[in-house]
Amino acid sequence: MFTDETLETVGAESLWRKSRLLQQESKTCQTAELKTAEVEVQAGDTSENATQTEADEHRTQHFALERESPIHYPGLGEFLQSVEGVVVKELKRNVKSHAFEGFEVNWEDQSETVSCLHALQYSEAQESGLQVTSLSWNTTGSVVACAYGRLDDGDWSTEKSFVCTWNLDRRGLNPKRPDLVIDVPTSVMCLSFHPSKPSLIAGGLYSGEVLVWDTSRTQDPLCARTAMSDETHREPVYQVHWVPGARRGDRFSVLSAGADGRILVWQLDSEGQLTLSDGFALVTQQVPRNIKLSKARGDSLLGVTSLSLCPWDSDMFLVGVEGGLVLKCSFSTRTPAAVSSPSSGLALRAPAQFSFSSHAGPIHAIHCSPFHRNLFLCAGMDGHAHLRSLLQATPLLSLRLSDSYLFSVRWSPTRPLVFAAATGQGSVVIFDLGRGSLRPAATIEQDAEGKPVYCLEFNPKQPHLLAAGNADGTVKIWQLSAELIEQGQREAAQLEQLANEATE
């Protein structure tokens, strides 16, 4: 039944697998032959060129001689060569020489003591019990003007007062009779002569008006006044100054500062009116300060009691306010003041830029040093005079000059280290910073009864004269001793040293 059988193998070809060999194709390619060629070039000759701008193309030619430097002065080189040796030898010897140390020459008669030259009084003013509130010397130094009023009265007074002038160089000087008496309706608080015209005086009144008088007019000396309007001062004007115009050659304007916190600049026009040209207001909240003025409301105005223009920087002025603050202000400020300005009026600006540490009590006087650009003095009701630098907030020196108030302080126009102060005890104290002691160099008893001295001024042209006005209506002209007037050799350098102590 079952038998062995062999079968043939059966094969099936793959449908999907193909021989790879069939897929391969060979291809070759060859780039075409590159054609190259070599060539050389050489420059026969070369040249160079360069340009450079000249450094001094924009130099301003304000000095005509500089333009002429290319002009050759014949012989100048030889002259300088021959002379240089001699000059340099002398220069070196000079620096080492002790020949002139301690050598002083007296050209003028030296007065050893301080003496009172004149005691000027006006009887009518004295009868009404008026006090001398302000003094001013005119630009030639020969006329002194004084303003009468009251400084101790708090009331709104309408009593008449006077401005009197005396010409000290006139032969027939009568100390009891002024050369010119100007009647003024209310008390005059401050006075200032024009810096170049010897006959113009500006004065600020208790009622807030500012008046300008021309003493050369015989009929009516009043030459300009401010109209009473919303924009003028409504409170006593404590300081009046003449300010030079913005450009050289411009006329001077009058600056007035009052207890209402406003500082206004007026221009004189031809009709006898003072027109407002610029104005500033000191508002409490706009004053930069480190110490808070605790009790004052933010929008109240700070009354100005003293002001000083800086002779070195025409943009800056210093202001002392009622609360005892001293502020550095600028004329060119742009921030508007936070006061409601009248509808048609001038927009007031806030001038304060920096505040110094304060005094205890109103500041009665500030004065910038005529010899050093950063120093100034301020004196107030606490009897101290502070020497301050513009560069720092705290004072450099604090000197106690009097047990009572100090009403005025002024630098001497000839000696860089000397200043004078008017005290409430009736004396004028002259202090010399170069002496190194805390006691004054000289004390002048203006008034034996101890009535306060309210104002003092040095004569700009005759530096040995000092005028001081006191509460009983007398103006005394003092002649200072020579040692208080003549400048020593190293004073300017000592002042510089004092100022530099600040920054260290």
Add this chain to the structure above:
Amino acid sequence: MSEVEETLKRIQSHKGVIGTIVVNAEGIPIRTTLDNSTTVQYAGLLHQLTMKARSTVRDIDPQNDLTFLRVRSKKHEIMVAPDKEYLLIVIQNPSE
């Protein structure tokens, strides 16, 4: 810089020298290190003073002549070196 400028710069850089002015025979300043108005003032005044000093010396002795002029004041010393055609003025502060 030329010789002239270098010499003037050397003199100006000495201790205490405040200013140097070169003036010609007519009293007109030709080189200066100070400002315009001060230069003109110094040049005019010192030229006159030098001429006066020179004539003083020669009047006393015609064989003599001025070689150097020094004016000492409280604040500085002014030195003038004269010549036929020019004048060199140096202002020094000796106490510096």
